[in-house]
Amino acid sequence: MADEKNWLIQEDRLDRSNLNHKETIFTIGNGYLSTRGVYEEGYPNEARATFVHGVFDDIPILFTELVNMPDWLPLSIYLDGERFSMDKGEILEYRRSLNLSCGVLNRLVRWRSPGGREAIIEYERFASLARPHLLLIRCKVTPKFSGKVEIRLSINGNVSNEGMTHWLWLEQGRQGEITYLINRTRATRIEAATAMSVKVSQGAPKSREYWDADNTPTEVLGFNAEAGQTLVVDKLVSVYTSREAPTPLRAAVQELQACRGWEAEQEDHRRAWAEEWDRTDVIIEGDDEAQIAVRFNLYHLLIAAPRQDEQVNIGAKTLSGFGYRGHCFWDTETFILPLFIYTAPSIARNLLNYRYHRLPAARARAREDGYEGARFPWESADSGSEVTPRWVPSPDHPASLIRIWTGDIEIHISADIAYAAHLYWKVTGDDAWLVERGAEIILDTARFWASRAEWDETSASYQYNDVIGPDEYHEHVNNNAFTNRMAQWNLQTAFQVLEWLEKNAPEKAKELKEALNLSPQRLGKWRHVIENLYLPVGENGLIEQFSGYFQRVDLRLESLEPRDRSAQALLGIEGTNKTQVIKQPDVLMLFHLLRQDYSKEVIAVNYDYYSPRTDHTFGSSLGPAIHAIIACEIGRIDDAYIHFMRAAQADLRNVRGNAGDGIHAASAGGTWQAVVFGFAGLRVSENGWKIHPRLPAHWKRLAFKFFYRGQRQEVEIRNE
């Protein structure tokens, strides 16, 4: 990795005012677990957290949340009895960097204690990508004085999710040289074992103690240190939960016993990362800002991607923050999944299988609502039941509650999931998966759509009423164009899949037709819905986002400038609902997913109408990447670049001010799509793939790889 600067996220001062944002940025992880970029020794107002995929626990009113794991980081240093803490004493030098090429986080601090003792303190940590249950920290202390240096290394079970504790203490102790702690979640009763092994790689401890303090087992090393001589201590940690191992403690201890030490483990880890980047990297020459931003987004998706587990999904904030409580949305299928479908099909398959395993919950949901088939929840966590909070405290008046409707009526997600299943099949050619799992998703969501359609006598058409489309500024709308067309697509695709099955897997076709009761009569109804769905198109191809949208107040967004918050925050939920201001592209989203169905002219007409009405800056973080792609389609490359950079830097630059809650995963996935489908113009069909490059003028070269039907493809575009 010669161009190291385009792989390093760096800072050279402690950024107190952006503490939580920086913690998100500097998150490390390996697809099993992520740990936010907090400091080992702690800092006031930190949002300290480690998350493991699938470890959820109940909370009142908000259903369930991803649980902050017992803390494996604590490593504190005492200089002649004074505790190292960056909020005290004096920071003489500070550097922190995350190497995206290998997921290693480094920090160097030269610090003078309030009592005048000085030392250089270095921390390096990584979560092994080669052995995902293994976590390592190396700490180096170089005192500028001769005296006592104490290093304390703990596991801490006293953690919370922003104040809410989920872990009960079960047991702790020592097995030989290994210290361990076992906790259990209160309601879901998931057991977690955290084991720690401490190695002194340089220096000779004068004393070595073990403190068996409840829920905070601690090893304490005492050194008589000499000025200028560096002490090196390694903290090796293993985490297992009862989700992966019947006896998590035994698994964690074995993992540590098999650990071959810092150097060897880091070597394997770096090798694993090199393979990862070989598949995933996107090279942009001529634009270092774009280059690092794209890699940053890819890195954060790579560390959140489940590699061994098909019972988990990627939350809207990955595993990097408390935002959205680890729940997943359509963000996965529509924004994130394409990256993995094209670069890591096995990860994409895991994520789709998560949905497949939750078909029973989706069916139960449809039945509860009085419909047939499968209706996926707007927010999903462990069980697959709906976990969208129905009420949340108002940001302005926390005693008042706001009713959240997305869980009730933002139904397009069922089509989005079917779309992703179909896309996976189309790109990978994984027929076996389609037969075993994908077809059932596509057919049963189609069943839902047919039963959910309402016949309207006046217009003699089927309608979908009382829904929320992708643009969430408008609730309880009728005939959202995106929802209607995606429902139709879902039904149409169901026929194609059924036809394909009948030809290529007739047994499965028979089985599914019986299981889902796909009688000729039912299929006739499907056809009737497809043919009579309400899908009006206006003059010049302008599509109305929903029935009556054009009658809403045509407020000019410029009239709200300058602003530092969303249109909804300024006008209120009701107020925004009455205008044409939209949170994110809705009609344009349709062009992105069903590009082949629309002409450039139609796209341009709609782009010109909707783009000025979109809250690009503080609306949905899902919007900019899609705008970039659509702008590319109609040759507006300068516009595209602005939208693209807004997406690419959403978290790096904290554009929306909420990156402290975690990475905007959809924006990260959208960033990759903007490069590949937007600037490179990649288009895949049954007959192969093509590109339609339209690079920003200053880009010299764009290169990336992907898999098409199991074969690796390489794309090289030079701007000449």
Next chain:
Amino acid sequence: MADEKNWLIQEDRLDRSNLNHKETIFTIGNGYLSTRGVYEEGYPNEARATFVHGVFDDIPILFTELVNMPDWLPLSIYLDGERFSMDKGEILEYRRSLNLSCGVLNRLVRWRSPGGREAIIEYERFASLARPHLLLIRCKVTPKFSGKVEIRLSINGNVSNEGMTHWLWLEQGRQGEITYLINRTRATRIEAATAMSVKVSQGAPKSREYWDADNTPTEVLGFNAEAGQTLVVDKLVSVYTSREAPTPLRAAVQELQACRGWEAEQEDHRRAWAEEWDRTDVIIEGDDEAQIAVRFNLYHLLIAAPRQDEQVNIGAKTLSGFGYRGHCFWDTETFILPLFIYTAPSIARNLLNYRYHRLPAARARAREDGYEGARFPWESADSGSEVTPRWVPSPDHPASLIRIWTGDIEIHISADIAYAAHLYWKVTGDDAWLVERGAEIILDTARFWASRAEWDETSASYQYNDVIGPDEYHEHVNNNAFTNRMAQWNLQTAFQVLEWLEKNAPEKAKELKEALNLSPQRLGKWRHVIENLYLPVGENGLIEQFSGYFQRVDLRLESLEPRDRSAQALLGIEGTNKTQVIKQPDVLMLFHLLRQDYSKEVIAVNYDYYSPRTDHTFGSSLGPAIHAIIACEIGRIDDAYIHFMRAAQADLRNVRGNAGDGIHAASAGGTWQAVVFGFAGLRVSENGWKIHPRLPAHWKRLAFKFFYRGQRQEVEIRNE
């Protein structure tokens, strides 16, 4: 205290199925702090808590809650490395007793470890009543084996309110022999210092270590124990918060330095308790069950009564549990305060001053609602603003929320507070307090009532519409008889007080008339309201609880039997609202407060109507004591005794199944009132006091003391 059995709450087996109930029962405290009767070493599913008056912190949606303090109890014992825990090994003998006469909690356990080691383990603890910041535990270990015994003593800052953490860790360490921990609440930034000193009173530790584990500083004593030889270790703890001391740590350390050891401190503590009981005890001869139950209720009010602080109140669950989050209600003024007005006027004054200091908040509330004067919140905590939750999760469907209306419209509390202020004055003769503080409460609540009254043209009367009366089974009612009459009383009493002030403190009269703008015009309006308030009385004196009550469905409560829950839980909120079933006496409550206004005949008519319609068993815990008093008034002594015992044993017997949430403080206060105003028939007037005894047949003697106008009075009633 010769009759020791009537002072001891005892159990001789570990009651796993009633763990939390017993924790409430065995709470110790001293008016500054209370600690639930949990086990020092911990137990699964315990509701471990210590509360200090006035230490509140914010929580989402539910505003604020009394904070579970850093845990001062932890004291664990290791027998040859095996940790003593009653959920493991074998309990060979178990006894626990709380001595109500001196607030000392004792436990003896003979325990055999899973590995076969046996020991007698004894704990004794108390919160000093003589020095309220001092808490003491003595632990005795008598092993039946020779080997290693380790005793670990900690302070633990890792505590939560049922999962919600409020404390941040600030600092910890050692000052000489004293170990300390400093924490701070997240939002309210109250600092708490907990300091611990460990004394070995018998036995010689072979090792003594200090573990400086974060947020759990721990002292560890290692003994080489001999079979049959008893080790005695004392844990002395002091707690201060920044509410009482500018430097809580310094105050806590000084408190410990001044501590004269277990024996001397317990002697002072017992002496303080003897004085307390000398003022407060109620002696019932001939009924041991009633005797111990009455003392139990008095004990729990005594340990919750603020002696040094006029900025705190007694929560509906005292300081003994998480129920109602430490919020106070009319329970204080109407149910608890009479006990203190009669037996400890300085405590009563503290509690009334709590309201006085919150007049500004009560005025702001009235203004917010569009009224004048002072409108006290239904639930009050630290600031005096309304802290009734507006929404709570439905018990059956936790994802659904139930709107709680009491905070909006249960307005009678403002009259209840005025009533208590007036009662305090009437009984104590504390004119200075009336002048300085009480008058302002009475006058400004009167102002509220005058502005809240609505003129109704049809009936040509003033009405109070859309309210909730004491009976909370009926929401949004008009002209609740209790509310209307108490509002009228409040206005009438305001005139009396004003007249008295004009005569006895003319300067203050002038000052208040100006400050509250009591113009002749305004006072004229008051008179108009008093004279024209809607207060209909039916035939035979039957009073309709609210307009239209008699038209509600006259459901017979017997038709719901047998039942194990309230009528509301069975019929739903809406369902119950439609019936005449009531949660607690409402009209009868009026007779209790304004006894002189109603004849025996009127009382009997209303008693006979309302009593069969009252959910005595699972309705409000506030009801039974009042029913007992009213039954006495009309000579129904057998009925009275049943209601009285239901009140007296509410918590001891866990009659309602929710004693685990904390003591029913109103019922405890009502129990005293039932004895004193009911069975003894004490009546106080300007000319002195009288009794009208009507004891249950089997009571041989009833004796108690009280203060009347500063003079101690003794009452002795013998049933001959």
